[in-house]
Amino acid sequence: MNNRALFLQHVGQTSMAPLCIDIIKAEGSYLWGADGKRYIDLIAGISVCNIGHCHPKVVEAIKKQAEAYLHIMVYGELIENPQVQYAKKLAAHLPASLNSVFFTASGSEATEGAMKLAKRSSGRTGIVSFQNSYHGSTQGALSVMGSEYWQQAFRPLLPGITQLPYNDIEALQQITGETACVIAETIQAEAGVICSENGWLTLLRKRCDETGALLVLDEIQCGFGRNGTLWAFEQFGVVPDILLLGKALGGGMPLGAFVADKRLMDQLAYNPVLGHINTFGGHPVSCAAGLAAFEVLLEEKIIESVAQKALLFQQLLQHPLIRKVNNRGLMMAVYFESFEQNKKVIDALIEAGVFTDWFLFASHCLRIAPPLNIDDEDIITACEKITIVLDQISKSG
Secondary structure (H helix, E strand, O other): OOHHHHHHHHHHHOOOOOOOOEEEEEEEEEEEOOOOOOEEOOHHHHHOOOOOOOHHHHHHHHHHHHOOOOOOOOOOOOOOHHHHHHHHHHOOOOOOHHHHEEEEEOOOHHHHHHHHHHHHHHHHOOEEEOOOOOOOOOHHHHHHHOHHHHHHHHOOOOOOEEOOOOOHHHHHHHHOOOOEEEEEEOOOOOOEOOOOOOOOHHHHHHEEEEEEEHHEEEEOOOOOOOOOOOOOOHHHOOOOEEEEOOOHHHHOOOOOOEEEEEHHHHHOOOOOOEEEOOOOOOHHHHHHHHHHHHHHHHHHOHHHHHHHHHHHHHHHHOOOOOOOEEOEEEEEEEEEEOOHHHHHHHHHHHHHHHHOOOOOOOEEEEEEEOOOOOOHHHHHHHHHHHHHHHHHHHOOO
């Protein structure tokens, strides 16, 4: 049996029609298939590889840490230098109130930890989230996901969840003194790159302050420069009580985190002791890789070019089939008439050597979220291929 047959037989599937592209190498902004075909990667592992695939400094950090030790005991009494140094580095580039980092193995686990911390510290049980939001697929994270389509097969979920429309100012009054926390994506990714409008995020922060609810901002997908600043919340003048991180946090290795003030975070250490633990959260190799990637992001000033590259995409993505392009930095959603049309575009692009996909809550939108250091030449080439594909679809009807 070849790899494709083994993949379909023995690896748990997430859809009935996987792409089944056998990738054997990834470097920079490219993927290579087993047949030697090269793809320009426009999704970077869904915003994971912000500095590209297999950056030499990240690979070197992984090798160095692997030679020292792998897993020993992540949470307990042991001091692991990669964790300590990465937490210190993150805190140095966050507001003063976000100074304590609890590492997890994924963004979903970060969501779970933040919800537990909010309940533990407030003594409240209510949680508010927003329609068309995505915070992970574990049971708790799924409970605050903003889509019945993805939830309906797995009920009953957590009680006490209220879902409000994003950007609806009047709906914020449903945040009350019984609300432990409000969890929101700073920029809604899977909804088709939806941003706060009319000062909504500022008013959300104000309402949380009025009711004593904790504000949890999910930057799992939009953090680490994706939107043109290191953290997306910087663009709105709002600081969360708890920040969720993941994806690019690990530099290509599995890693998540929730970040809060130490006085808040310490409440997970007593009543009960071990209030939140996980076996692989903050794995030393993942932290070493993440720290190296973070240092590359900052030292090579990669974020400074995000706005220019986003503008280049916008200038080149002009075609009658494109309804509009939503973007904040290099998180972009190209809107088409329908999912069926978008799927034709995606399939044709993959055939043409451009790898992309669609959004969970906006299946009619093409995702563009490449490595932040993608070359202008690759942007131009990718957009030329998009235009050619759209022309072909236009002619074929």
